[in-house]
Amino acid sequence: CAAGVFVVARDWLAPALLHQDLSSTADLQTRLAIYKGNPFAKALFDNAWWSLQSKITGQPLHRLLGATRDQVPVGADFGVMDSIDDLLTAIDTAVAAKFPRVKLKFRPGWDLEMLRAVRRRFPDQMFHIDCNSGYRLSDAELFQQVDEFGLAMIEQPLQHDDVIDHAELQRQIKTPVCLDESATNLRTVQQALQLASCRYVNVKPGRVGGLNNAVAIHDACRAAGIPCWVGGMLESATGAAHCVALAMLENFSYPADIFPSSRFYHQDLSEPAVELTSLPDGTPAVTAPDQLPEPVPERLDRLTLERLVLK
Numbered sequence: 225c226a227a228g229v230f231v232v233a234r235d236w237l238a239p240a241l242l243h244q245d246l247s248s249t250a251d252l253q254t255r256l257a258i259y260k261g262n263p264f265a266k267a268l269f270d271n272a273w274w275s276l277q278s279k280i281t282g283q284p285l286h287r288l289l290g291a292t293r294d295q296v297p298v299g300a301d302f303g304v305m306d307s308i309d310d311l312l313t314a315i316d317t318a319v320a321a322k323f324p325r326v327k328l329k330f331r332p333g334w335d336l337e338m339l340r341a342v343r344r345r346f347p348d349q350m351f352h353i354d355c356n357s358g359y360r361l362s363d364a365e366l367f368q369q370v371d372e373f374g375l376a377m378i379e380q381p382l383q384h385d386d387v388i389d390h391a392e393l394q395r396q397i398k399t400p401v402c403l404d405e406s407a408t409n410l411r412t413v414q415q416a417l418q419l420a421s422c423r424y425v426n427v428k429p430g431r432v433g434g435l436n437n438a439v440a441i442h443d444a445c446r447a448a449g450i451p452c453w454v455g456g457m458l459e460s461a462t463g464a465a466h467c468v469a470l471a472m473l474e475n476f477s478y479p480a481d482i483f484p485s486s487r488f489y490h491q492d493l494s495e496p497a498v499e500l501t502s503l504p505d506g507t508p509a510v511t512a513p514d515q516l517p518e519p520v521p522e523r524l525d526r527l528t529l530e531r532l533v534l535k
């Protein structure tokens with residue numbers, strides 16, 4: 225949680241970095257490696273380094289990360305609703321808005337019947353489901369039934385820290401498995417690639433310890449022929465712009481889960497807020513900014529619970 229990140233950053237990570245000359249985030253991560261885990265706290269410093277580097281050099285962040293694209297398509301995303309009719313109405317809107325793929329939450333009680341209704345109404349739209357670790361390998365038969373719906377992938381069907389059961393499940397079904405919660409660091413993703421636990425990886429910069437690690441995971445997946453996509457964790461516009469910049473890398477080839485600020489916030493902490501753009505054919509997209517959004521000082525003040533000055 226945010227309070228834990230604050231304490232780890234204050235008591236351990238910040239003192240290890242203060243007065244150090246850091247030539248890269250690889251260097252930064254090496255200095256922090258003796259502190260196990262705590263990816264969100266590490267991401268704070270890694271991403272801050274990239275923000276500063278972009279500002280100092282005047283280079284857009286996505287260029288610093290090695291991207292050559294400036295715009296990529298994004299997907300639509302729908303949770304569990306009061307009724308399947310409500311969901312079908314929501315998907316109608318997304319299809320009319322030309323979202324290239326739609327992600328659906330999938331859990332006991334909101335599963336095959338929901339998928340059947342969605343597929344009947346939208347035979348050609350690209351869909352995938354996200355199970356948020358809600359199932360076990362003993363549910364393999366359920367996922368064999370999911371195969372008939374022709375989904376793009378099944379996101380994180382099994383436990384949040386597993387790569388072994390996912391490999392076994394992937395052997396038993398046709399639909400690609402995508403790791404999300406399990407993709408916590410480069411080493412675990414490499415093990416998943418070795419075990420053939422998945423055919424997609426969802427990368428969230430915060431969860432993997434920052435952009436440095438997110439790029440490394442992207443590169444490892446590219447080398448293994450496994451496409452990735454970028455997910456978000458309710459970032460402010462500053463954090464979302466990091467996700468946007470990351471999503472410009474070429475192996476992020478499945479449409480990202482990046483949303484306009486207005487989806488989650490009445491008023492974003494940072495300016496400018498994230499807005500969707502469109503590709504020439506009307507597909508909803510995000511465009512990498514030349515300059516990153518910055519927190520608005522009055523809004524930051526209003527929401528600040530605790531303050532730390534590093535000297």
Ligand code: MG
Nearest residue numbers: 354379380404
């Ligand atoms: Mg997910």
